[in-house]
Amino acid sequence: MRTKPTLTTKLLAMGAGFLLVALASIGLTLWVTWKLEGGAAAVNEAGRLRMNMLRMVLVLQTEPPAAVQERARQFDVSLDLLRTGDPSRPLFVPWSHETRTRFDGIRSQWAVARAGWVSSLPPDRAQILAEADAFVQQVDGFVDAIEIQIAGWTAALHLFQLFMMALAIVAAVTFMAVSYLLVINPVARLQQAQARLRQGELGTRLPVDTDDEFGQLSAGFNLMAHALQASHDELEHKVREKTASIAVQNQRLAALYEVSALASTAGSLELLAQGFVQQIRRVAGADAAAVRWSNEANERYVLLAGDGLPRTMAEGEHCLHTGTCLCGQPQAQARTRVIPITPSTAVALPHCREAGFETMVTIPVQMQQRLLGEVDLFFRSPVEMTDELRDLLEAMTRHLASAMEGLRATALEREAAVAEERSLLARELHDSIAQSLAFLKIQTQLLRDAVARGDEVKRDRSIGELDVGVRECYSDVRELLVHFRTRTSEEDIESALRATLSKFEHQTGMATTLGMVGHGLPLAQDVQIQVLHMVQEALSNVRKHSGATRVDVLVHRHPRWRFEVQDNGTGFDTASVPPDSLHVGLGIMRERAQHIGAVVQVESAPGQGTRVCVELPSVAPAQAVASTQAAASAPVAVPQPVFTS
Structure with a gap:
């Protein structure tokens, strides 16, 4: 199965193509330049042939034959150099049909002239000059042919350079277009998607059009955005759950706080029970509620307060014997219960069924293993008691039990304080007024005896003692009044x-x-x-x-x-x-x-x-x-x- 080339492969292939074209163009340009340099050197060497021909003519007229042979030998070296070329200089004759014909003509004419010039009897001057002029014309034709060839190569080089310039422009445009399509545009889309994701658009996704690196990046970005969106949704769900849980906890705390506030402000058991029954009914969402108080022996339950109870039910169940009905459970069985009230449910008192209640929840009011009473909640529909609601209702009931016990302890404290004050008052009366009254009683008896006997001395003394005793008793009474009315700061x-x-x-x-x-x-x-x-x-x-x-x-x-x-x-x-x-x-x-x-x-x-x-x-x-x-x-x-x- 064929796979599509990756972005790296595409970029490497494009770069390699550009490199090959550049190397080829540079190599071709260098080769053409090298040829042109060689042709120019060949033109210079051909020009040297003209100069050597003129020197040969002078040597023939003035120098001995040995010098002529030396000059002829140098002439042969120049011709051989033009024929073979010299890559190191460089020197190349741009061979063509014209240049080769001209060069062959030069060689043949030189061979004829050389044979006559190096003989023992050289030709006359006019013949030498004629042959020299013919040779120079032949060399000029050869040079012209080379220059025509060089001009053609130069024109081709200029055309190639123009072509390479156009190719460079096209390559640059192509590279920019390919770069935009393969790199810049995918990067821009990735940046835009990242910006939208950063702004909170978690549903942002990128199209996956290719299988290259940017396609893999787009697929990875989509996976990341999906995971982030799922995490965000899950986090929002958890936050909503925690918020709801905190709201429930706040409601529970508020309910407990209200019960605590009621317990601290209620001055009597009736006010406490009436306020509590309204609060627990509101918290539980019950249709009616009742608070019952049990005596210490747990023989009967008395209705302390009710909220939403029908009048017949409140009057008929004002006092219940323990265990006679669904309400008023014995201490040994005291626990929170959810009791359905159905036609088949056995009830001793029909009031709750006649009132249309279908479910009853009973919560015992206990304090230190002692049953103080019971809280009854009535519903006109089936109810399922959750653990949280059960814990809340039981906590509220425990607060009620503590408040009841506090009211009882306060009443006992007041009773003890009254008893102590009465004991103190009795001691004060006994130590002061009671003793004075006892003394007055004795003096009264002595006065009665003195009057009966007619003893005036004892009578007067008893009257004086009575007067003193009454005054002291009166003073003691005033002192006690001052004593008991004194207040402190x-x-x-x-x-x-x-x-x-x-x-x-x-x-x-x-x-x-x-x-x-x-x-x-x-x-x-x-x-x-x-x-x-x-x-x-x-x-x-x-x-x-x-x-x-x-x-x-x-x-x-x-x-x-x-x-x-x-x-x-x-x-x-x-x-x-x-x-x-x-x-x-x-x-x-x-x-x-x-x-x-x-x-x-x-x-x-x-x-x-x-x-x-x-x-x-x-x-x-x-x-x-x-x-x-x-x-x-x-x-x-x-x-x-x-x-x-």
Whole structure:
């Protein structure tokens, strides 16, 4: 099978042809020039024959015979040179019929003349001159014949040079045309296609018209463009897939963010459930949704919130016993399920089937292996739950469970705080008003006995004691009111201390001072409250028992918080006061200090006043608050409410 020549073969063949033509033309020109040079040298040699003939005539008339023979011998050498030629000079006679006839005539005439001239008796002068003139005319004819031949060669050379000029022009035009067709045009098309490809026209293709190198380049360019277009299309497809995946992820993140925001802002379980059921219905594309709450024993499910539920269904399934219907699965079987509702499906309650729902999705609300409730999604068409949607719904449900548990923990914290405040109030009442009322009760009984016996002295003394006891009880009530209404500052405790001392000074008439030493981070608000209550307890003890006229409060902020309450009263023996005594409030102060990790120290001696020092731990206030909150938010075994139908 014959193959077409390649571009390299074509270019080499064209170049070889041009080279052969050029070499042939140059060789022919050199050969013609060489011949012309040889003919010109032959003309010069023939002219030398004329000159030698004239010298021969002179030699015949004046020189001896030996000189004539020498001159004749040189004449013979010249004739022989014209006959044979000399390539080295070069010297060639352009032989033709005319030149050869003329040369033969010259030789024959020279032979006749030589025979007479070299004899012992040379001819006379007139004969010699006649023979010489005839010989010169013969030589002139020979020269004319050579010149005619040379003129013909010169004319042929000029015609050949004109032909070569025309051939050069035609060859140049042909080379440019062939170069344009075979090289320039394919290169230009390749550049244009590359420019279009660079501009984004990935469908650009080149026609493959030949099997040469440019045809192979065009085929390779087409393969490259096809691969690039396929890669670009595949890349666009992957980008679209990734974009869609990112959009789905963004929707999931947005849904989770909305659930988290709802969990952080909802103030009650009902608001949380109502907001969540609307969001999960929108995310799942369900026709209706419901959130059910289960009691701790998982005996029944109560409908907390619903969205899109028919009224009859909401009222009829407000409270379901566990396992009685498709909703309300037992804790042991709690998992995400897709349940088709068909005419053959066994349901205890017909509400969902009567509402036209064909598919139900149940998602358990679980927190730490404890079932809190269930989320039900209802669809009026068959639904296939994808893994991504299942993960999203379960993640949203876990957020709901965390939010429910957070609301429960917050409620328990509030309940614990109320219980603690009630306990504190009970201790305060017991240590102050209750004891005063008990004393008043005893004095009332003594007064009744004194009146019954008619003992006026004891009667008056009991009345005086009752008056003093009522006044003290009234003072204790006012002090408790001031004590429980005191608030702290979020930044510094100094303002609260100054307000407390101002009220104490106004009520008792004692002089007070407050000193703040050093600089430190502000205390947390709950720590401030506990410290302020302990300072108020110390001031209350000063008012009740010290008999002092002056109280000094000194606060050290650095390196740790320390509060000192110093009075100039009578003092007491600390060894005589039991550690668990509540008579002077030391027990209450120690309980408060224990909550925040502080230490209470009491220094006193009879007649030297009393100094009460409250020193906080060296840990950062934020850490102390965190530990206090962690202790307060520890799990408490509080029974959950029981829902009944």
